[in-house]
Amino acid sequence: MIKLYVFVILILFSTTACSVENDFDKLCGYFKELSAAKNKASMNKSQKFKFINEKVQKELNETSSARQAWEVVVYAVPEERYDIFKSTTTELLGTQWSCKEMQALMPVTGE
Amino acid sequence: MGNFADSVEKHQNLVSSINQPLAVIGLDKIGQKMAGKLLTPAVWALNYAVNDKLPDKVDAGLFGTGLLGGAAGPAAIVTGVVKAVIDDDLDQKLKAVRKDEKPEHRKSIKAAYHFGSAPAGINAQTIATLGGTAWQHPNGLWVYITFGKDLLVPNFKPQRATRVYRPVWPLQSMGGGKFRFTAKR
Numbered sequence: 001m002i003k004l005y006v007f008v009i010l011i012l013f014s015t016t017a018c019s020v021e022n023d024f025d026k027l028c029g030y031f032k033e034l035s036a037a038k039n040k041a042s043m044n045k046s047q048k049f050k051f052i053n054e055k056v057q058k059e060l061n062e063t064s065s066a067r068q069a070w071e072v073v074v075y076a077v078p079e080e081r082y083d084i085f086k087s088t089t090t091e092l093l094g095t096q097w098s099c100k101e102m103q104a105l106m107p108v109t110g111e
Numbered sequence: 112m113g114n115f116a117d118s119v120e121k122h123q124n125l126v127s128s129i130n131q132p133l134a135v136i137g138l139d140k141i142g143q144k145m146a147g148k149l150l151t152p153a154v155w156a157l158n159y160a161v162n163d164k165l166p167d168k169v170d171a172g173l174f175g176t177g178l179l180g181g182a183a184g185p186a187a188i189v190t191g192v193v194k195a196v197i198d199d200d201l202d203q204k205l206k207a208v209r210k211d212e213k214p215e216h217r218k219s220i221k222a223a224y225h226f227g228s229a230p231a232g233i234n235a236q237t238i239a240t241l242g243g244t245a246w247q248h249p250n251g252l253w254v255y256i257t258f259g260k261d262l263l264v265p266n267f268k269p270q271r272a273t274r275v276y277r278p279v280w281p282l283q284s285m286g287g288g289k290f291r292f293t294a295k296r
Contacts, residue, residue, distance in 0.1 A: 075291060076293065077292070
């Protein structure tokens with residue numbers, strides 16, 4: 001009986017898990033959007049930060065570790081931000097993670 | 112470790128954001144007796160709390176349903192056991208960290224896990240933005256040091272660390288009581 005009970009719970013949860021996208025990948029997606037933005041060249045650091053941060057605030061839950069990591073890494077030395085974020089993400093997910101758009105834009109996003 | 116269940120719940124988004132189906136559940140996962148069900152979530156939670164390491168993809172569902180207040184009875188009742196196991200493991204690792212530092216500093220070193228509701232590695236960065244030094248010991252534990260009860264120390268140099276976060280010196284105010292921080296030693 002317990003086996004059946006656990007199995008049903010797992011099936012139910014697996015359906016939920018499949019429908020939820022990884023928040024770290026979502027954040028990477030925001031940087032992809034920024035990278036593709038036509039007015040990117042004319043945006044300064046603050047405007048780029050605002051572009052990303054508005055999406056984070058709107059779409060990621062306050063308890064999301066991706067959001068928490070973003071909100072603190074913006075205080076890092078600009079050139080170190082991506083490495084710090086990547087390291088945090090890799091540690092949290094337990095697997096290698098990378099985002100080339102974030103790598104390119106993070107140093108020039110935010111003051 | 113005041114409220115472990117609450118802390119885990121706050122990380123629900125991360126746990127549930129593993130975008131992988133739980134298509135295959137090994138017999139060892141389903142067929143265990145109660146003791147096994149008690150032990151396994153404890154190990155996952157332990158890895159998560161201490162090393163910020165999530166359970167593997169297959170285990171993620173069990174971890175989530177069991178520890179986030181779901182209906183998985185055997186796992187749900189394990190919270191007390193998990194708390195005890197984690198408390199003990201944190202204590203053991205903290206002792207190891209302290210042992211590697213100078214005697215006069217040992218009592219002032221604390222686990223970053225307790226600093227906030229975020230995972231310890233993120234708490235460590237927050238500590239650095241507030242003017243403190245935080246570091247990860249080779250045993251995986253994120254820690255920080257205070258002067259007195261809770262004054263953060265910006266320029267502490269740990270004896271053994273795989274990663275260190277500290278404010279840039281001289282301090283660079285970023286507003287809101289936060290400082291620019293670096294991962295450079």
